[in-house]
Amino acid sequence: MKETAYAKINLALHVRRRREDGYHELETLFAFVDAGDVLSASSAQADSLRVVGEFGGALDDPFGNIVAKALQSLPHGPGWAVTLEKNLPVAAGLGGGSADAGAIFRMVRDSHGLPEDWHARAAKLGADVPACVESVACIGRGTGTELEPIANDLAGTPVLLVNPRIPLATGPVFKAWDGVDRGQMEGDNLREMALAGRNDLEAPALTLVSEIGDVLRALEQTGAWLTRMSGSGATCFALYDRPELRDAAKVAMPAGWWTLAGALR
Template identity: 40%
Template structure:
């Protein structure tokens, strides 16, 4: 039995810098990963199968379009294994859950087969977030997701992730952009928590304004995080999950409790950010 983690992906900043002729958007994003996430268990079996368990299992497709099964087919069309996805992240929430699951499947199945991972162009066929999720380490992600650069060491970080349980279609968010040619991030540089927050506050998530138009609940979520004492709050990816950043585990845990108490219908989780 092989067990592989699929940590939640957070876009702490996400700048849309252009659009290619084929429709793919060009991005410049600071990507980190939480300790919180999904998990996969993989075992040898006479045929390929996928089962889904966990608190967020409902609604996860298990047919051939599932990214985990597509990842398996990418490694080998004849691959056989019993895969179980323990689903903890909400669906279509701006946390890269499907991409993280696909990346975890690639890592685990490659170990099972004793083979190399696919090349970058092949991995990109699964989605723009899958290459960075394969690394599961802090990265600057550019291009359509294929240009990955290491970052300066991150300070210790904790986050509260909040999803108001509203659906925000990614396509509609991108279509709502006022401009698809926006300035890139400034060069990443910081020496500690305060310096990091100062630098990050000068960056953006260009998808946040159109997402707010589609789902005003995102504004309520950001306000709740800011009121909880977050050093910075922002939407992750195309939403609707938002994050607040904190300097200690105790601060994050206290903020998560207070938000969950006032908004019992929201998905609220505190987590440590992986800094390396």
């Protein structure tokens, strides 16, 4: 079996309040890029996980990896020998680990079927995991696990992801949020909601990694109709009306930055 773990981006991410349980009440617009990590699996005596790829070295505990936890959380028959090709940077706002777990859920669904409570099992692994299981554009509320479908008028939109190669953990970014509720998402379709939206974690992330501002300024010069930081950073994205604009922008980015050109699913 082979499955792509599609990179997640947040077209908008509105933080509404801090909750009593320590989490945050969110409204977010999930979208997915048609590229990401790649997982393959074959039958084995017992479950195993091998990590390769450009960013594989960032995962120093494969058995504590979310992929292993996803496998353990689902009935999948005999053992699976899983290889994770880690193409997405870690701690990058792209839901990389959640996307990997989502890919495992799809592989189990296709081979054995998922249990009825799969959504709850996915949510236990991480707030982004339920959205990453389907990997289609949707609205997320609560901590991001309460999903609502939305018509996808942005499917096929050219997108460029750029990361300054600086990991940024989610916890400190949320901790640095100023606590101000700047209002709900508005609009009648994905494009309107994305343009009218914002990422409330962008400002606190900038205080921790100032290079995010360099990435955003570079992308704003490339003819994109939307540039924004994804998730808790430090990856930023740009959306284009034409693929040639995206491809020219990729070439124009500084050599030291990580880039990925694709299209929205």
